[in-house]
Structure formats: C-alpha cells, structure tokens
Amino acid sequence: MAQVDGAEVAQHNTKKSCWIVLDSRVYDVTSFLLDHPGGAVVLLKNAGTDATTEFKKYHPLTYVKQLPAGSDLGPINPNTRTKLNKPKESTRPPADEFEAEKQIPHVSLCVSCPDFEKVAKSVLPRKSYTYASTSANYGLSLKGNLEDWGRITFRPRILRNVGDVDARRKIFGYSSPHPFYISPMGTLGAIHSEAELDVVRGAVRKGVHAVVSTASTRSTAQIADCHKEELQRCKGSPTELFFQYYMPVDRTKAIELIHIAKQAGYKGLWITVDTPVLGKRTTDRVLQAEEALAVGMDEEPASTWETGEDNAFAPAMGGRPGAGQLSPHTTWEDLVWVRKEWKGPIVLKGVQCAEDAKLALEYGLDGILLSNHGGRQLHTAPSSLMTLLEIKTYCPEVIGKLEIFLDGGLRDGADVLKALCLGATAVGVGRPYLYALAAYGAKGVERVTDILAEELAQGMRLLGVTSLDQLRPEMVNASRLLNEMWRPDSFSTRSKL
Ligand code: HEM
Numbered sequence: 001m002a003q004v005d006g007a008e009v010a011q012h013n014t015k016k017s018c019w020i021v022l023d024s025r026v027y028d029v030t031s032f033l034l035d036h037p038g039g040a041v042v043l044l045k046n047a048g049t050d051a052t053t054e055f056k057k058y059h060p061l062t063y064v065k066q067l068p069a070g071s072d073l074g075p076i077n078p079n080t081r082t083k084l085n086k087p088k089e090s091t092r093p094p095a096d097e098f099e100a101e102k103q104i105p106h107v108s109l110c111v112s113c114p115d116f117e118k119v120a121k122s123v124l125p126r127k128s129y130t131y132a133s134t135s136a137n138y139g140l141s142l143k144g145n146l147e148d149w150g151r152i153t154f155r156p157r158i159l160r161n162v163g164d165v166d167a168r169r170k171i172f173g174y175s176s177p178h179p180f181y182i183s184p185m186g187t188l189g190a191i192h193s194e195a196e197l198d199v200v201r202g203a204v205r206k207g208v209h210a211v212v213s214t215a216s217t218r219s220t221a222q223i224a225d226c227h228k229e230e231l232q233r234c235k236g237s238p239t240e241l242f243f244q245y246y247m248p249v250d251r252t253k254a255i256e257l258i259h260i261a262k263q264a265g266y267k268g269l270w271i272t273v274d275t276p277v278l279g280k281r282t283t284d285r286v287l288q289a290e291e292a293l294a295v296g297m298d299e300e301p302a303s304t305w306e307t308g309e310d311n312a313f314a315p316a317m318g319g320r321p322g323a324g325q326l327s328p329h330t331t332w333e334d335l336v337w338v339r340k341e342w343k344g345p346i347v348l349k350g351v352q353c354a355e356d357a358k359l360a361l362e363y364g365l366d367g368i369l370l371s372n373h374g375g376r377q378l379h380t381a382p383s384s385l386m387t388l389l390e391i392k393t394y395c396p397e398v399i400g401k402l403e404i405f406l407d408g409g410l411r412d413g414a415d416v417l418k419a420l421c422l423g424a425t426a427v428g429v430g431r432p433y434l435y436a437l438a439a440y441g442a443k444g445v446e447r448v449t450d451i452l453a454e455e456l457a458q459g460m461r462l463l464g465v466t467s468l469d470q471l472r473p474e475m476v477n478a479s480r481l482l483n484e485m486w487r488p489d490s491f492s493t494r495s496k497l
C-alpha cells in the first residue's frame with residue numbers, strides 16, 4: 001500500500017472527512033464517527049493528527065480491527081509527520097504524566113478514604129473525574145449508598161481481651177488478610193496511564209483480592225500477566241483475580257470471553273446483572289454536550305444502543321455503552337449455558353431484592369453481590385445494606401448457602417464491619433481505589449488497603465471481637481433501616497417469597 005502524506009491527512013479534519021493516524025497507519029474514520037461508542041467528538045478532536053497516544057489511553061491497539069473494511073488507507077510517510085495537525089488540547093493529561101507527586105499532597109496525608117477524592121479531583125482531567133464520580137439521574141442512589149452506612153450503629157461489648165485481632169477472610173476458598181476486595185471498574189486508562197496494572201500491583205502488594213472489569217483498558221491477558229509478575233516479586237501474596245463479566249449480545253463472543261477469562265486464570269465470574277441498559281449519567285451528558293458544541297456540532301445524537309435497542313452493549317466511560325459487551329436480552333435461563341462454560345464460582349453482581357436472591361439460590365449460583373452499581377444505574381435503587389436486610393428478613397436461608405457480597409458507598413473499615421455483622425462474606429470497594437489510583441498509582445491502591453485494614457482492626461477491638469467469626473447481627477442496631485425496609489402490602493401482588 002502506498003504511503004500517505006501527512007499534509008493530506010491534515011486536511012481531512014471535519015465530520016465530512018475525518019482521517020487519523022494510529023500506530024503509523026492512516027485510517028479514514030468518517031463512516032465510523034457516529035458508530036464510535038466513545039462518541040464522534042473525541043475522533044473529531046483528533047482529526048488529521050497522530051492520535052496514537054490518546055487512543056492508547058483508552059484502548060488496546062487491536063481495536064483498530066473493529067473499523068469498517070476499507071478504513072485502513074496505508075502507512076503514513078514518516079518524513080511528512082510534521083505536517084500533521086496537532087491534537088486539540090482541551091484537558092490536562094492524567095496526573096502521573098505531569099509529575100503529580102510534586103503538586104499534590106504526600107500520600108501519607110491521605111488518612112481516610114474520602115481524602116483521595118479531593119486529590120483526584122485536583123489532578124484528573126475534568127472528563128475523567130466526571131466519569132468516576134458521576135451517578136444516575138440526580139444522584140439519590142449514590143447518596144443513599146453513602147448515607148445508609150451511617151444509619152446503622154454498633155452495640156459494642158467491653159472487657160473482652162482484644163489484644164490480637166485477625167481479619168482474614170476467604171472468598172470461595174481464597175484467603176486474604178482483608179474481608180474487602182477491589183470492585184471492578186472499567187476504562188481505568190482514563191484515570192492513570194498504568195490503568196488496571198497499577199491496581200493489580202497495589203493489590204498484590206497488600207494481599208487484597210480484585211475483580212477485573214470486562215471494560216478494562218488493558219486486555220484480560222495483560223492484567224493476568226501483570227498479576228503473575230507481581231506475585232513473583234511479592235512471594236506469598238494471596239491476591240487472586242476474579243473476572244467481572246458483561247455478557248456480549250453475540251453468543252459466540254460471549255462464550256469466547258468466558259474462555260479468555262478462564263485461560264487467563266481468573267478464579268470466579270462476577271456477572272453484572274444490574275445493567276441491561278446504561279443508567280442516565282447526568283454529568284457525563286452535560287460534558288458530552290459541551291464537547292460537541294466546542295467542535296461545532298449540535299448535541300450528539302444518541303447511538304441506537306444508547307437508547308437501549310437491540311444491540312445494547314457494555315457501559316463505557318462517559319455514559320456510553322461500548323460495542324460488543326453487554327446484552328439487554330439476558331435472562332435467568334442464560335445462566336444455564338454460562339454454567340456449562342464456566343466451572344468455577346459464579347456471582348451475580350447487582351442483586352437488589354430478596355426475590356432475586358432466592359432465585360439465585362434456585363439457579364445454583366455460588367454467590368450474590370448486593371449492589372446498585374455505585375448508584376450509577378437505577379435512580380433511587382436500594383442501598384446494598386437495605387437489600388441485605390430484606391434477604392435476612394424474607395429468605396435468611398440464602399445467607400448460609402451463598403457467599404454474600406455487598407458494595408456501594410463503603411468508605412471506612414467500620415462500614416465493612418457492619419456488613420460482616422449482618423452476614424456478608426466480604427465487601428467490594430470501588431471509587432476510593434479509583435481516586436487513589438488517579439493520584440498516586442499503585443502506591444495509592446496500597447494506601448487505601450492499609451487505611452481500611454487499620455480502621456477495621458481498630459473497629460474490631462472497639463467492638464469487642466478478635467476474629468471475624470465472632471461478628472453477630474446483634475452487634476449492630478439496624479432499626480432505622482429496618483423501619484424503612486420493604487414490606488409486602490395490600491398493593492403487592494401475592495409475593496413469591
Ligand atoms: C480507531 C478505532 C476505534 C475503535 C474501534 C474504538 C472503539 C471504542 C469502543 C468499543 C469504546 C467503548 C469502550 C471500550 O470498549 O473500551 C470506545 C470508547 C472510547 N473511545 Fe474509542 N475507538 C476508536 C478510536 C478512538 C480514538 C482515536 C480515541 C481518542 C483519540 C478514542 C477514545 C475513546 C474514548 C475517550 C472512549 C470513552 C468515551 C466515552 O464513553 O465518553 N477512541 N471506543
């Protein structure tokens with residue numbers, strides 16, 4: 001294929017004709033503009049430029065294979081690179097690229113989880129911070145998640161010899177010094193240049209387990225390799241990786257993804273079930289509209305999958321579902337074929353009522369994660385604590401038979417303790433790890449783990465226990481939440497519970 005001149009590429013910088021250079025090849029992405037799950041604006045901002053660096057923040061280079069046939073126009077003539085346009089800089093690069101440590105507080109000054117958000121906000125590009133912090137509609141699910149932990153109080157016991165405490169917990173037989181794990185979060189390349197790799201490094205150094213997102217920036221195999229390498233360095237670390245699964249629409253791809261996760265050695269499949277379509281990420285929408293206007297477009301039209309039609313796929317950064325990752329058609333019956341493909345433990349991520357917890361047991365699942373996706377999906381969804389109380393009230397048998405996980409709004413070791421008192425196996429922590437990654441990379445991930453572990457151990461002592469097995473429901477007062485818990489009433493059809 002003939003080489004393409006940089007000056008010619010530079011001229012194709014509009015929505016009528018948009019060319020970009022990726023990894024030394026020129027691509028005509030005009031017909032792809034409205035199909036790009038990340039939106040047309042980001043491509044237009046990079047029109048006529050070498051977008052490789054920007055592209056690699058979000059995608060593996062293999063993504064270019066998804067472009068329509070005929071998009072590859074050939075290699076760029078290396079002598080004409082200087083004639084390319086320069087990318088339009090509208091945001092600061094991620095923190096690690098501008099020597100963040102010189103400009104931000106020392107990591108030891110972050111002493112509680114909420115401290116990391118303040119630092120992250122000051123170093124992240126606005127788009128990335130918006131992506132991380134956004135929640136559904138006008139934010140009540142997120143607010144409920146954060147507040148409900150404070151609405152349960154402890155009933156501590158005294159004089160119990162609490163000199164030594166042991167906070168070890170097993171998730172499906174895999175032991176960790178910590179009863180919490182790192183929740184899966186997609187597109188971490190927008191947060192830190194090392195993305196999921198630094199999450200894994202930090203996790204291994206502290207022995208905390210992690211669940212890796214389908215929508216990760218780095219490939220499943222890269223992340224698994226990084227895990228192995230870090231384990232070599234930190235001999236004896238018990239950290240295991242589990243895989244968060246967004247089910248692709250296409251069955252062949254869906255099975256292929258399960259096999260990729262199996263091949264990479266992930267120990268469990270966390271199937272996300274609270275996202276048949278993407279929630280309304282309001283602040284993201286505002287930002288997208290602003291960006292569209294900045295490059296001379298009216299508000300960007302929603303793609304067909306964004307409006308929840310047939311080919312709805314996985315949520316990605318910025319409130320747009322990403323092609324090929326998420327099926328809105330999934331039903332309980334799909335779990336039957338998934339089980340044939342995946343022999344290890346399976347967890348349903350996003351159970352939000354007692355009826356579904358019971359169904360999960362009937363369908364032979366191994367665990368359930370009570371979660372409303374960090375308040376990013378259904379507006380005014382129940383907090384995971386509320387769902388746990390429902391389960392304890394209406395189908396307590398589920399608790400001994402399935403491993404029970406909770407996530408959403410956990411910001412303190414004491415929150416972890418409350419969940420465990422009420423019967424949780426372990427809990428997931430999301431944004432605090434993401435914000436810490438943004439500001440401090442792997443060091444931040446380590447620091448969050450240390451903070452939670454210290455708060456937890458201290459909480460155990462002050463509560464009067466020395467091991468997690470001693471935690472009991474009567475050690476907390478959940479009356480306020482119980483008062484508000486759902487009850488079958490005359491409006492309900494006969495409950496199956
Ligand atoms: C060349 C072919 C490209 C393909 C096939 C592609 C594909 C995708 C897909 C599938 C997603 C959804 C999330 C994911 O799966 O990771 C996405 C999101 C995104 N892409 Fe691309 N992409 C391409 C080019 C680019 C380029 C050149 C840039 C930047 C220079 C870019 C920036 C982004 C961003 C920022 C998002 C997330 C944005 C949001 O959700 O608001 N992409 N892209």
Ligand SMILES: Cc1cc2nc3c(=O)[nH]c(=O)nc-3n(C[C@H](O)[C@H](O)[C@H](O)COP(=O)(O)O)c2cc1C
Binds near residue numbers: 133374428
């Ligand atoms: C930025 C961000 C990205 C996320 N990406 C995913 C994802 O790819 N898959 C998924 O199942 N959950 C995803 N979640 C939800 C988390 O796994 C988890 O349920 C939630 O963050 C827990 O709440 P917390 O952030 O308040 O701790 C994401 C959450 C955030 C904040």
